[in-house]
Amino acid sequence: MFEYIVQQLINGISIGSIYALIALGYTMVYGIIKLINFAHGDVFMVGAFVGYFAAKAGLGLFWSLILAMAVCAILGVLIERLAYRPLRGAARIVILITAIGVSFLLENLGIYALGPQAKGFPEIVTKTQYTLFGDVTINSVQIIVLAVTVILMVLLQYVVHKTKMGKAMRAVSYDMEAARLMGINVDTTISFTFAIGSALAGAAGVVFAVMYPSVDPLMGIIPGLKAFVAAVLGGIGIIPGALVGGLVLGIVETGVSSAGFSLWRDGAAFAILILILIFKPSGLFGKNVREKV
Amino acid sequence: MLAVDNINVFYGAIHALKGVSLDVKEGEIVTLIGANGAGKSTILKTLSGLLKPTSGSIQFLGDTIHGRPAQQIVKRGLCHCPEGRRVFANMSVEENLELGAYLRKDKEVKSDLEKVYVKFPRLKERQKQLSGTLSGGEQQMLAMGRALMARPKLLLLDEPSMGLAPLLVKEIFSIIKEINESGTTVLLVEQNANMALSIAHRAYVIETGKIVLAGDAKELADSDEIKKAYLGG
Ligand SMILES: Nc1ncnc2c1ncn2[C@@H]1O[C@H](COP(=O)(O)OP(=O)(O)OP(=O)(O)O)[C@@H](O)[C@H]1O
Ligand SMILES: [Mg+2]
Numbered sequence: 001m002f003e004y005i006v007q008q009l010i011n012g013i014s015i016g017s018i019y020a021l022i023a024l025g026y027t028m029v030y031g032i033i034k035l036i037n038f039a040h041g042d043v044f045m046v047g048a049f050v051g052y053f054a055a056k057a058g059l060g061l062f063w064s065l066i067l068a069m070a071v072c073a074i075l076g077v078l079i080e081r082l083a084y085r086p087l088r089g090a091a092r093i094v095i096l097i098t099a100i101g102v103s104f105l106l107e108n109l110g111i112y113a114l115g116p117q118a119k120g121f122p123e124i125v126t127k128t129q130y131t132l133f134g135d136v137t138i139n140s141v142q143i144i145v146l147a148v149t150v151i152l153m154v155l156l157q158y159v160v161h162k163t164k165m166g167k168a169m170r171a172v173s174y175d176m177e178a179a180r181l182m183g184i185n186v187d188t189t190i191s192f193t194f195a196i197g198s199a200l201a202g203a204a205g206v207v208f209a210v211m212y213p214s215v216d217p218l219m220g221i222i223p224g225l226k227a228f229v230a231a232v233l234g235g236i237g238i239i240p241g242a243l244v245g246g247l248v249l250g251i252v253e254t255g256v257s258s259a260g261f262s263l264w265r266d267g268a269a270f271a272i273l274i275l276i277l278i279f280k281p282s283g284l285f286g287k288n289v290r291e292k293v
Numbered sequence: 294m295l296a297v298d299n300i301n302v303f304y305g306a307i308h309a310l311k312g313v314s315l316d317v318k319e320g321e322i323v324t325l326i327g328a329n330g331a332g333k334s335t336i337l338k339t340l341s342g343l344l345k346p347t348s349g350s351i352q353f354l355g356d357t358i359h360g361r362p363a364q365q366i367v368k369r370g371l372c373h374c375p376e377g378r379r380v381f382a383n384m385s386v387e388e389n390l391e392l393g394a395y396l397r398k399d400k401e402v403k404s405d406l407e408k409v410y411v412k413f414p415r416l417k418e419r420q421k422q423l424s425g426t427l428s429g430g431e432q433q434m435l436a437m438g439r440a441l442m443a444r445p446k447l448l449l450l451d452e453p454s455m456g457l458a459p460l461l462v463k464e465i466f467s468i469i470k471e472i473n474e475s476g477t478t479v480l481l482v483e484q485n486a487n488m489a490l491s492i493a494h495r496a497y498v499i500e501t502g503k504i505v506l507a508g509d510a511k512e513l514a515d516s517d518e519i520k521k522a523y524l525g526g
Contacts, residue, residue, distance in 0.1 A: 164395070167384075167388060167391070167392060167395075168392075168395070170381070170383060170384060171381050171384070171392055174381050174382065174383050174384075175379055175381065177343060177375070177379070178375060178379035178380075178381065179392075180342070180343060180363040180364070181341060181343070181363060181367070181372070181373050181375060181379075182367070182392045182393060182395045182396075182439075182443075183363070183364040183367035183368060183395045183396035183443065184364065184392075184395055185362070185364050
């Protein structure tokens with residue numbers, strides 16, 4: 001029984017860390033412009049496709065990741081420039097609807113350009129199984145997912161806490177007007193936030209496709225929604241919250257399906273969303289923040 | 294140093310500044326007094342680029358600055374320490390001070406940090422503390438220290454004494470005087486007209502978006518009109 005639980009934890013953490021990578025983008029963007037960027041799951045999809053073409057062209061995991069991250073960073077910046085920036089200062093609901101529109105646009109462009117059928121993702125990581133102890137195993141794909149997540153988290157922590165741009169991000173998300181008075185260029189800082197969040201989604205897309213080797217233009221919808229739940233669970237706007245939210249969600253989901261309710265796996269995420277919205281809308285890590293004046 | 298000529302500022306349909314003109318000369322402390330809602334903060338926000346005037350002009354050190362983004366104005370040496378302190382509560386005291394020097398690339402940021410700590414020893418003791426946990430007076434010192442980190446030529450202070458105990462108010466005002474004596478020009482917005490007039494060289498009085506009186510601070514402090522309206526006597 002113990003071994004079984006450890007095994008499920010390992011599986012849950014692997015998928016959970018992918019949710020966490022996507023959730024970070026949701027949370028960072030929300031933190032800075034108070035927008036739930038519903039197109040974020042589709043940026044993840046684009047990342048998976050870039051990884052797919054890179055892998056087909058013979059690039060290894062490392063370069064596929066880098067390429068996907070770069071393309072998604074640019075895509076994220078473009079989305080913000082073209083769709084959200086002109087609406088800065090408009091009512092929140094207007095920007096939210098625009099985000100949904102951008103999401104449909106990316107999905108349908110994907111279907112138009114690439115066709116609706118799922119494509120098999122090339123095997124760029126040879127899958128080998130390692131026994132940890134007893135019956136508990138971990139495979140090379142899981143190790144890679146975990147390694148990629150840990151490395152990106154460390155980098156993100158460094159960027160957010162040690163670099164000038166990271167300090168500007170935190171300042172803008174706390175108080176945009178005061179940040180302006182420090183001489184911070186708010187537009188650049190918002191672009192940078194979109195770039196980072198989208199790059200993380202791109203990386204998540206590639207490792208997701210390595211784990212579940214198939215890509216299609218609508219593949220971003222469910223992981224995107226789940227990552228959104230993860231971000232809300234951790235407390236939207238709070239970076240460590242997204243990490244914990246993603247991991248918890250992955251573990252709960254794996255737990256639910258391993259307990260024999262695999263049909264309920266996706267439902268579990270939304271049940272969590274409903275529960276958290278009823279009992280602690282500010283999320284696990286959220287404080288009751290004062291409404292800004 | 295600063296010349297504001299006939300600016301008009303609107304918030305939507307609200308006409309907040311109606312043809313305001315004023316000027317500040319190098320080395321001065323100029324104070325701007327007026328009742329709640331008169332438009333004092335609006336003037337400062339317009340100077341620092343947070344708001345754009347619909348007409349009129351603002352010249353600072355020979356450049357036209359109205360309509361420019363805030364970061365370009367800060368870069369020229371005009372720094373605004375806003376009403377209500379607005380420290381970044383989620384960051385430490387030191388990080389707040391570093392943000393004040395955000396646009397500086399020179400090597401003297403570290404030594405300026407030490408200077409701020411000498412001026413405000415209480416901040417030094419609380420370097421690593423989250424600034425949201427500071428007392429109101431400490432936050433005011435932090436907000437002023439943060440503005441000084443930009444090496445302002447003209448410092449705009451919006452109600453630095455707000456909500457502080459009388460002893461602390463005295464301390465803050467004597468620090469403002471020191472800052473001015475060490476070469477920084479100050480434009481000071483205050484509710485505490487008494488104190489403000491006592492350290493300022495010149496003063497402007499604003500009422501519902503218009504400058505209604507201007508002159509030497511001592512003379513204004515002695516005028517019956519001002520005494521009645523703003524000095525509680
Ligand atoms: N963001 C805003 N939107 C609409 N109206 C505003 C806004 N900010 C200020 N006003 C209005 O503009 C006028 C001037 O406000 P301002 O904040 O400049 O006054 P003040 O002199 O600084 O007052 P106080 O002493 O209370 O700080 C007020 O009538 C106020 O209601
Ligand atoms: Mg004010």
